[in-house]
Amino acid sequence: MKVLQRFSALPAMDGDGVNINRISDFELLRFDPYLMIDEIKSDNTQDFIGGFPPHPHRGVETFTYIRKGGFEHRDQLGNVKPIRAGDVQWMSTGRGVVHSEMPLADATEGLHGFQIWLNMPAKDKMRAPIYQDSCNQDKPQLNNDHGATLIALAGSWGFNHNPLSITAAIEGLAGQGSIADLILTHHAHGTLDVKRFNTLCVYIYQGELHYLDAQGLRETAGVGQLLLLDTHEICHFQAEVNGAGLLILAGNPINESIVQMGPFVMNTQAEIDQAVRDYQQGLFGQIV
Known part of the structure; x- marks a missing residue:
């Protein structure tokens, strides 16, 4: 694999x-269509017990993946869902969603999960919201002979040189967004087919990866780092003795400038100002 850039996650609240x-990258849009990756990982309930009380979104898609523990999701559309380990949830917020995400009372062994933001094309930012989740559905997966x-x-994903070998329960993300979890045991390896994408990011949440830089020198990327890869190169991942857990984000750039303020992602400042007014006037609705 050819690494174009490397980024490190920063602590936030x-x-x-x-x-x-x-x-996150709301200015240079180097991960387009992706805007932000948040990882929550803690066995200390004080790190997440406050959760995310009701708040709005407009013009952005949120994709949540839980690996341990869980949240209860509520929104003004009437959705009330526990999102547990192994589950994913997608909200294409469009013209407006108000939702909350609060830790599940029976999830007592810590929390590990991700929320990923994708930009929406200008033509879709004021459409009706879309909600989907994978609760009570099988999670399609493939294993190779190399761990x-x-x-x-x-x-949809290709694995081990097969261009389209597995399809998730959730499709239709902005920018043809496709997301996968690649788990490598010690010294495991696997190859992804990503030729149809122009953006490919790998976030390392466990273990480490080794690769050669532009000068042919051996580099190591570890937990909390994101690699932006060249999709024209074969993407072969090789783990070392400790294995690796990789969140794979692929898609195609939307190539539109944006303005972001908190939970709103629009194309102009005027649209941001309108989103604020609409929310303040109660036009987003309320969680019942």
Whole structure:
């Protein structure tokens, strides 16, 4: 694999005092269509017990993946769902969603999960919201003979030189977004077919990866780092003795400039101002 750039997550706080690690790019849009990756990973309930009380979104898609523990989701559309380990949830917020995400009372062994933001094309930012989740559905996955497991979370994926071998329960993300969890045991390896994408990011949440830089020197990327890869190169992943857990984000750039303010992602400042007015006037609705 050819690494174009490497980024490191930074500690941040969101919601009601929830500690997270965050990688975001709302200005240069180097991950387009992806805007932000938040990881919550803690066995200390004080790091996340406050959760995310009711808040709005407009013009952005949120994709949540839980690996341990869980949240209860509520929104003004009437959706009330526990999102537990292995589950994913997608909201294409369009013209407006108000939702909350609060830790499940029976999830007592810590929390590990991700929320990923994708930009929406200008033509879709004021459409009706869309909600989907994978609760009570099988999670499609493939195993190879070399200790690698690919779990399809969104979209279709090729594995071991097969261009389209597995499809997730959730499809239709902005920018043809496709998301997968690639788990490598010690010394495992696997190859992804990503030729149809122009954006490919790999977030390392466990273990480490080794690769050669542009000068042919051996580099190591570890937990909390994001690699932006060249999709024209074969993407072969090789783990070392400790294995690796990789969140794979693929898609195609939307190539539109944006303006972001908190939970709103629009194309102009005027649209941001309108979103604020609409929310203040109660036009987003309320969670019942």
